[in-house]
Amino acid sequence: MTQSVPVATNIGSLVAVLLTQFEPFEISEMDGDNNSRYDRQLRLWAASGQSLLEASHVCLINATSLGCEALKNLVLPDDAKVGAMDLSSNFFLTEADLDCPRASAVLRNLLELNPNVSGNALVCDPVSKLSDIGFWEGFSVVIVCGGHSSTVDSLSDLLWSLKIPFIRLLLSGFYGSIKVNVPEKALTDSHMELKGDLRLDQPWPKLLQHVNAIAFEELDDTEHAHIPPIVIVVKAFQKWKNETKCFPENRKEKEELRLAIGSLQRSTNEQNFDEAVDLARKLTNSKKIVLPLKPYLTMLNDIDWNSNISPFWFYLLALKQFLDQNNGLPPLSGDLPDMASDTKSYIILQRLYREKAEEDFLKFHAILHDLLRELEKSVEEFTDETSRLFCKNSRQVIVQHGTHHQVSKKLENENDDIMKAIYLCLLATTETNHTQKASLEDIERFVKSSCERYTITLSDETLESVSEEVIRTYGSETANIASFMGGIAAQEVLKQLTNQYVPLDNCLVFDGIRSVTSSFEV
Numbered sequence: 001m002t003q004s005v006p007v008a009t010n011i012g013s014l015v016a017v018l019l020t021q022f023e024p025f026e027i028s029e030m031d032g033d034n035n036s037r038y039d040r041q042l043r044l045w046a047a048s049g050q051s052l053l054e055a056s057h058v059c060l061i062n063a064t065s066l067g068c069e070a071l072k073n074l075v076l077p078d079d080a081k082v083g084a085m086d087l088s089s090n091f092f093l094t095e096a097d098l099d100c101p102r103a104s105a106v107l108r109n110l111l112e113l114n115p116n117v118s119g120n121a122l123v124c125d126p127v128s129k130l131s132d133i134g135f136w137e138g139f140s141v142v143i144v145c146g147g148h149s150s151t152v153d154s155l156s157d158l159l160w161s162l163k164i165p166f167i168r169l170l171l172s173g174f175y176g177s178i179k180v181n182v183p184e185k186a187l188t189d190s191h192m193e194l195k196g197d198l199r200l201d202q203p204w205p206k207l208l209q210h211v212n213a214i215a216f217e218e219l220d221d222t223e224h225a226h227i228p229p230i231v232i233v234v235k236a237f238q239k240w241k242n243e244t245k246c247f248p249e250n251r252k253e254k255e256e257l258r259l260a261i262g263s264l265q266r267s268t269n270e271q272n273f274d275e276a277v278d279l280a281r282k283l284t285n286s287k288k289i290v291l292p293l294k295p296y297l298t299m300l301n302d303i304d305w306n307s308n309i310s311p312f313w314f315y316l317l318a319l320k321q322f323l324d325q326n327n328g329l330p331p332l333s334g335d336l337p338d339m340a341s342d343t344k345s346y347i348i349l350q351r352l353y354r355e356k357a358e359e360d361f362l363k364f365h366a367i368l369h370d371l372l373r374e375l376e377k378s379v380e381e382f383t384d385e386t387s388r389l390f391c392k393n394s395r396q397v398i399v400q401h402g403t404h405h406q407v408s409k410k411l412e413n414e415n416d417d418i419m420k421a422i423y424l425c426l427l428a429t430t431e432t433n434h435t436q437k438a439s440l441e442d443i444e445r446f447v448k449s450s451c452e453r454y455t456i457t458l459s460d461e462t463l464e465s466v467s468e469e470v471i472r473t474y475g476s477e478t479a480n481i482a483s484f485m486g487g488i489a490a491q492e493v494l495k496q497l498t499n500q501y502v503p504l505d506n507c508l509v510f511d512g513i514r515s516v517t518s519s520f521e522v
Contacts, residue, residue, distance in 0.1 A: 045494075045498045045500045045501075048189075048385070048386075048389065048498075049189075049498035049499075049500050052497055052498050052499065053494075053497055053498060055140075056140040056141070056497045057138055057139050057140050058139060058140060058141045058142070058143065058493065058497075059136075059139045059141070059142045059143065060142075060143045060144070060145070061126055061142070061143065061144040061145065061147060061155075062144060062145035062146055062147060063145075064145045064146065064171075064477055064482075065477040065479065065482040066145050066169050066171045066176070066477050066482040066485055066486055066489075067143070067145040067169065067486075068482075068486070069482045069483045069485070069486025069487070069490075070143065070145075070169060070485070070486035070487075070489035070490050070493070126147075126151060126155065127151055127154075130151075130154055130155060130158060133158070133162070136158060136159060136162060136164065137162060137164075139164060140164070140165075140496070140497055141164070141165045141166075141167065141493055141496050141497060142155070142159055142164060142165070142166050142167070143166075143167045143168075143169065143489070143493065144166075144167075144168050144169070145169045145170075145171075146169075146170060146171075146429075146430060147168070147430060148430055149406070149427070149430045149431050152168060152406075152430065153406070156168075156181055156404045156406075157404065159181070160181060160183060160404040163182075163183050163184070165180065165181070165182040165185075165496040166180075166181040166182070166404070167179070167180050167181070167489060167492060167493065167496075168181070168406075169485065169489055170426040170427070170429070170430070171426075171477050171481065171482060171485055172425075172426060172429060172470050172473050172474060172475065172476065172477075173469065173470070173472065173473020173474075173476050173478065173481070173512075174469070174473065174478075174481060174511070174512030174513045175422045175425070175426060175466075175469070175470060175473075175509075175510065175511060175512065175513075176426075176481060176484075176485040176509070176510040176512070177422070177423050177426050177507065177508065177509045177510070178485065178488060178489055178492065178504065178507065178508045179406065179506065179507045179522065180402065180492060180496075180503065180504050180505075180506045180507070181402055181403070181404040181506070182400075182402045182496070182503075182506075183401070183402060183404075184310070184399070184400070184401055184402070185398075185399070185400040185402070185496075185503055186310055186312040186313070186397075186398070186399045186400075187396070187397065187398045187399075187499060187500070187502070187503075188312065188315070188389060188390045188393050188394075188396065188397055188499075189389060189393050189396065189499065189500045190393075190396045190397075190398045190500070190501060190502050191396070191500060191501050191502075192396050192398075192502065194289075194395055194396065195282060195284055195289070196335065196337060197286065197289060197330070197332060197333060197395065198230060198279075198336075198353075199286055199329075199332065200230065200233045200234055200237060200279065200280075200283055200286075201237055201241075201247060201283060201284075201285060201286055202286040202287070202327075202329060203234050203238075204356055206352055206355070206356070207234065207352050207353075207356070208234070208238070210231075210348065210349075210352060211231050211234045211235050211238075212235075214227065214231060214235075216235070216264055221266065221267075223342075224266055224270070225266075225269075225270045225271070225272060226272060226340070226341055226342040226345060227272055227341070227345070228272065228339055228340075228341040228345050228346060228349055229272050229273075229275040229276040229278075229279050229339050229340065229341070230279070230339065230349060231345075231349070232261060232264060232272065232273060232276035233261065233276050233279050233280050233283070235264070236257065236260040236261040236264060236276070236280070237257065237260075237280075237283075239260060240256065240257050240260045244256075247285050248283065249285075254280065254281060254283070257280050257283070258277055258280055258281070261273065261276050261277055261280055262277070271340040272339070272340040272341065274340075275339055275340050286329055287327070287328045287329065289330065289395060290323060290328065290329075290330050290395065292395075293319075293330075293394075293395070293397055296316060296397055296399050297316065297319075297320050297323075299399065300313070300316060300317055300320060303317075305375050311381045311382060311386070312390075314368065314371065314372065314375075314377065314382070315368065315382075315387070315390040316397065317371060318364060318367045318368035318371055319331075319364070319390075319394050319397075321367050321371065322360075322363065322364050322367055325363075325367070326360075326363075330394050330395055331357070331360035331361060331363075331364050331391045331392070331394055332353065332356050332357045332360050333357060333392050333393075333395075334353045334354045334356065334357025334358070334392070335353075336349060336350050336353050357392070360391065361387075361388060361391045361392075364387070364391045365384075365387055365391075368382060368387060369382075398502060400503065400505045400506075402505070402506045403506065403521075403522065405522065406427055406522070407424070407427065407450050407453075407454055407522065408454060408522055409454045409455055409456070410520070410521045410522055411423070411424075411454065411456050411520070411522050412454070412455060412456045412457060413520060413521065414518065414520040416516075416518055417457075417458055417459060417462045418462055418465075418466060418511060418514075419509045419511065419516075419518040419520075420456065420458055421447065421458055421462050421463050421465075421466035421467070422466055422470075422509050422511055423507065423509045423522075424446070424447040424450055424451075424456075424458075425443050425447060425463075425466050425467050425470045426470065427446070427450075428442065428443040428446035428447055428467075428470075429443065429470065429474065429475075431446050437474060437475070438471075438474070439471075440467055440468065440471050443467045443470060443471065444463060444464075444467050447463055447467070448463070469513070481510075481512050484510070484512075485510060488508065488510075488517075492504050504519060505519075505521060506521055506522060507519065507520055507521065507522045
């Protein structure tokens with residue numbers, strides 16, 4: 001199969017189209033302001049993510065049905081002609097495009113989705129571009145659909161050295177796979193759902209002073225029913241800690257804390273006390289909330305600070321020093337959840353949390369600039385906006401180190417033999433010469449060789465069943481499966497471009513026969 005190369009496009013104005021696969025919405029064309037045109041996108045990844053999208057360029061190799069579904073907002077050119085099989089599987093081609101260059105036809109039809117998009121089609125073999133490093137350096141992400149293994153491996157090695165994310169998509173009938181190759185992905189805005197950091201067990205002086213100033217017994221019933229739950233828990237916890245000298249770890253101790261809260265309650269109709277009991281039940285030792293960060297903090301010992309490394313690691317080093325100077329507590333985010341309280345009391349609490357968050361940021365910012373001076377690094381990359389983002393999301397830090405191998409021993413960790421077989425059989429279809437179709441024997445030979453080389457366990461029965469299905473549907477891309485896999489691939493592209501949300505690490509396989517997906521490391 002001859003492969004195809006696309007050229008870059010600025011995708012900022014067309015990402016909304018890509019998202020219609022997940023949450024359809026109309027794009028307002030009232031004016032050219034991104035805030036009005038992409039308001040729903042801004043809710044997902046904010047202005048910082050939108051700016052990265054607007055500056056991004058993506059390359060897709062092979063304008064197949066899967067590729068078009070994955071990136072409806074990008075350039076999708078190649079050197080193939082539009083054939084009858086393309087018309088049967090690709091919604092972006094019509095009979096009028098028959099025998100035309102597939103790249104140009106697909107590009108023309110895709111650009112109709114949004115008048116704000118510009119794109120270019122390049123008809124050539126990607127092999128001719130492998131030596132042109134400058135060509136590839138212009139892309140933020142490169143995606144390939146199918147492709148012969150020798151060419152794909154060479155391209156993968158090149159992009160790996162350039163630290164450009166590379167995504168490979170394979171599809172045959174009801175089976176599909178997505179493999180993401182990226183040397184390192186460090187996120188500070190993963191959008192993980194973490195327990196709130198309210199410092200109920202470690203109140204800072206101003207919060208504790210505010211809590212102690214509220215005399216519960218002097219309040220009337222209305223005022224008592226509107227004491228913020230945070231104030232109730234802090235007061236009850238301080239009393240309980242003074243008596244027990246420990247943190248409530250087990251059920252018995254947490255029940256004692258619950259009873260301490262109950263002793264302050266006047267009636268069973270006080271919703272604020274019910275919420276306080278719920279907060280106490282979820283109470284977490286504030287010093288332990290940074291435990292998930294320890295593996296990443298340990299990585300700092302192996303960093304060559306004189307090398308060309310991401311600003312992320314300097315932020316992480318500043319965070320480590322902040323933790324050392326702050327009794328193991330991370331910077332406070334300042335976020336305050338809704339709660340049963342009167343407006344005045346809530347606003348007072350909100351101000352206290354925001355002031356503490358700002359105080360922590362200024363301390364973090366000072367630490368960062370001190371270490372940058374010490375390491376003789378420029379501060380230009382470390383803007384106030386990015387520093388605040390890291391400080392606010394410091395508990396969400398995630399670091400992934402990928403591989404650019406298509407197969408490795410890690411595949412054995414996947415428990416579902418069928419998924420392992422699907423992935424290996426799909427890879428096998430790319431091993432044969434592009435002028436001929438792989439045979440059943442070719443596929444089974446490749447899979448068995450890979451299993452032997454990488455010590456992967458796979459039953460003959462499973463291999464036979466999956467390989468026969470791959471041969472039966474060889475090379476076909478049905479619209480429904482292509483749309484589903486394209487939607488997942490599009491999400492992964494967005495994660496790579498915006499540096500937000502947890503990306504795939506690093507392989508996903510879809511079994512359309514059983515309607516099952518599985519993700520694992522390769």
